[in-house]
Amino acid sequence: MARVKVIYFAGARDIVEKQAEFIEAGANPTATAVLQLLVSLHPGLKPMARSLRLSVNQEIAEPGHRIKDGDEVGVLPPVAGG
């Protein structure tokens, strides 16, 4: 079982109505699987799901990236710095 901390940002945080939570994500899940799990936990994320990117331990994660127990996952809507 991978127990991971998930941190939400911007529009995703508004929908989920919390900054962060811990979730149980099965064994050795991919980033894509974790995103799907988050959408099923928070159906409000569905309309924006395709635009979301995940980070793992503050690095941008490819869809197939394997997430481990204790990782920190960021839910990142499209960014707008500058």
Next chain:
Amino acid sequence: MARVRSALTRKRINPSNAMREVGDPAAGGTVVFVGTIRNRSEFGRVDGLEYQAYKKMAEKRMKVIAAEVTKKWPVKKVSMYHREGRLGIGEVSVVVAVSSTHRAEAFEACRYAIDRIKTGLPLWKRERVRGTGRWVEGKPIRA
């Protein structure tokens, strides 16, 4: 080896400080880009905005971007600062200062850094237009 400084900050940014930081006796040119908060967006008059950041990741990525700059151009020094939190119209949101032997690489490196900052940092901005806040539509973060 070029010296690099970067940070996300809640304090006001003074571009002169960044310019001073990149001062170098071997530099013949310094380029400073200063980004400020505009009073209009496509939705009307903007009263102010708020940057939300994934601070730990943003600071890591700023270091990565600065390292890319020093690898691509023979620059002397690089300083990059970005604000988080609430900002008013006209306030400085970002500054990038680059010094190098000649101006051409300073211009190119500075342009590269600010373009990467726009699309490569986990930052989001919420505009206040006529009392209503809305997240500015951005682009997927780029590695």
